[in-house]
Amino acid sequence: MNAIHCASPPPAPFSLPPAKGGGIGSQGNRLFVFGVGFVGRYVSNRLLKQGWRVSGTCTCPVRKRELEMMGMHDSFLFDANKNELESLHTLKDATHVLISIPPLSGCLGDPLLTLHHKDLQSTLNHGNVQSLCYLSSTMYFCGAGVYGDCGGAWVDEDSAVNPATETAKARYAAEKGWQQLGCELDVPVNIFRLGGIYGCGRSAINTILQQKSLSIEQKMREMKLYTARVHVADIYQALCASFNLSSSSGRVYNVVDDNPAPREVVFDFARHLIQKRWPEKAIAFRAQDKAEDAEFSQKSRKIEGEKRVSNARIKKELGVRLLYPSYKSGLENILNSMYDNHSQLQ
Numbered sequence: 001m002n003a004i005h006c007a008s009p010p011p012a013p014f015s016l017p018p019a020k021g022g023g024i025g026s027q028g029n030r031l032f033v034f035g036v037g038f039v040g041r042y043v044s045n046r047l048l049k050q051g052w053r054v055s056g057t058c059t060c061p062v063r064k065r066e067l068e069m070m071g072m073h074d075s076f077l078f079d080a081n082k083n084e085l086e087s088l089h090t091l092k093d094a095t096h097v098l099i100s101i102p103p104l105s106g107c108l109g110d111p112l113l114t115l116h117h118k119d120l121q122s123t124l125n126h127g128n129v130q131s132l133c134y135l136s137s138t139m140y141f142c143g144a145g146v147y148g149d150c151g152g153a154w155v156d157e158d159s160a161v162n163p164a165t166e167t168a169k170a171r172y173a174a175e176k177g178w179q180q181l182g183c184e185l186d187v188p189v190n191i192f193r194l195g196g197i198y199g200c201g202r203s204a205i206n207t208i209l210q211q212k213s214l215s216i217e218q219k220m221r222e223m224k225l226y227t228a229r230v231h232v233a234d235i236y237q238a239l240c241a242s243f244n245l246s247s248s249s250g251r252v253y254n255v256v257d258d259n260p261a262p263r264e265v266v267f268d269f270a271r272h273l274i275q276k277r278w279p280e281k282a283i284a285f286r287a288q289d290k291a292e293d294a295e296f297s298q299k300s301r302k303i304e305g306e307k308r309v310s311n312a313r314i315k316k317e318l319g320v321r322l323l324y325p326s327y328k329s330g331l332e333n334i335l336n337s338m339y340d341n342h343s344q345l346q
């Protein structure tokens, strides 16, 4: 069952800006993705199908080959800590840049900004960039003690930010750094603060089917009352909607679903879905999983500073209508896609 692959979820209903000049030639829309990981790959795949010219970076040859197979026009092996920007020859032509490389905590912070700020400035200054999109995280809204105990109050993009952990500080500094670069270039920068990302191949269903043990960090999150999460298809929707804005000086957007449920509840629902389709597999895993959870919760500390993250702005300003407003519809779609694909292989 571990080898089951997932069919693509339905395409987002957004109409994207037409490629300028009527095609994907030198005048067309060109996306450059720094760090084609889970989100970058999803977005790239869909924009390629819309006729965009897409290029991006990864750090290993196997991933590069996968990107080529997907149809990416130019993929580059690039480690921001080691390599220079000059090898990324399509960057200067990009109309849209998506930054998906996470910052490192500590003095290096965002490696692109720390090590390549000047090169980014000169490369993009003479280019065609219309929009910089930085993928950030809602995580610092829930670091212990950030806001004290707010009893699970809602926070939005205007709420005061006071990141407490080193990771959260690095993330916030990266947001500010990209906004600063946008000012220098006179290019709008949109910051997308993402909840926990899931989709086909990365979800509670996959974790259970692959019988993966949860990391300590995942188990800590499991103890929380509220975890913001978002299906990757809805991240794509928000990005596309921002591309469609005719005039914007750049905004911060929380990209999360409507239902910040506890992780434990989400896993219970995923087990329930699996159990309906593959009873033996789910029951066998449940016993093992529950025993580990019980052991962990005895050792774990209390999680403080819980928050619920509002998505009102993406609905109001970007007109996003979530494809997966709750983990329930998201997981159901993932399981159905797996099942359909599995049946076709039989």
Ligand SMILES: NC(=O)c1ccc[n+]([C@@H]2O[C@H](COP(=O)([O-])OP(=O)(O)OC[C@H]3O[C@@H](n4cnc5c(N)ncnc54)[C@H](OP(=O)(O)O)[C@@H]3O)[C@@H](O)[C@H]2O)c1
Pocket: 034, 035, 036, 037, 038, 039, 040, 057, 058, 059, 060, 063, 078, 079, 080, 081, 100, 101, 102, 103, 111, 135, 136, 137, 138, 139, 194, 195, 196, 197, 198
């Ligand atoms: N996962 C979540 O639930 C979550 C939640 C909120 C926000 N975020 C953030 O949102 C962004 C997108 O998430 P994702 O899940 O799509 O991330 P992902 O799959 O981990 O992709 C990150 C990409 O960054 C690349 N990368 C990492 N360090 C690099 C470096 N030093 N130099 C060059 N490239 C580097 C990775 O390359 P290789 O894989 O080739 O090494 C990968 O392509 C990330 O910044 C992530 O931290 C994630």
